[in-house]
Amino acid sequence: MLESTLDIGTAAQILKLLGDKTRLTMVKILDHHDCCVCEFVGIFNMSQPAISQHLRKLKDAGVVGETRRGQWIFYSLNKNSEYYQLVQNLLSHLPSQDDKLAQLEEQGLRITCE
Template sequence: MPKNVSDEGGGIAQILKLLGDPTRLTIIKLLQHRECCVCELVEIFEVSQPAISQHLRKLKDAGLLKERKAGQWVHYAWNPESRHHALIADIMDHVPAQDQEFKALEEQGITPNCC
C-alpha cells in the first residue's frame, strides 16, 4: 500500500481489475439481463469452456456472482448481496446492453437444454 494512502475502500481497485477484462465485463452485462448457465456463455464467447469456467470462478470468488446448481447444469447470476453491488450497477449503466447475443443464439438454433 502506498506511503500515506489508505486502502481506497475495501478493494475497489480489485473489483475494477476484475471488470477490466472484456470477456468478464460482457459476462456481467449479460447476467444483468438474466441468469445464464455455463454452456450458454461458452456458445456466446469465442473461447474454450475452461476459459469461461475460470472467469466465472474469479467473479464468484470475489462475491460478484452466485451459482445455482440444477442437475448437471450450473447457473450463474448477479449476487445482489455483493458488497460492491451498487458500484457494479453504476458501471454497468455505461456498458451497452448485450441482449442481442441471446437473440443470436436463438437464430443459430442454439437452445441449451438447461433453459
C-alpha cells in the same frame, strides 16, 4: 448515495476484475439473464475451461453467484454482494448485451439446460 463505501484497494480489485472485456460482458449479460457455462461458450466462442476460469474469478470475488438446477449450474449477478452498487453503477453506463443471447437463439445454440 451509496449505503456503504468501499476502500480504494477493494474498489481497485473489483474494477481490475471487470477490466477484462469478456468478464465485463459476462456481468452485463448476467445483469438481466441467468446463464450457464455452455451458453457463454457459444457467445464468446471460447473453450469451456476458459469460460469456467472467468466465472470462477467473478464468483470468488463475490460479483456473481451460482445456483444448481439438476445437473446444471446457472450463474447470476450477486445482488447481495457488497460490490453490487459499484457494479450496477458501472453496468448502467454500458449498452445492452441482449443481442448476444438473441444471436445464440437464432443459431439454435441457446440452451435451456433444464
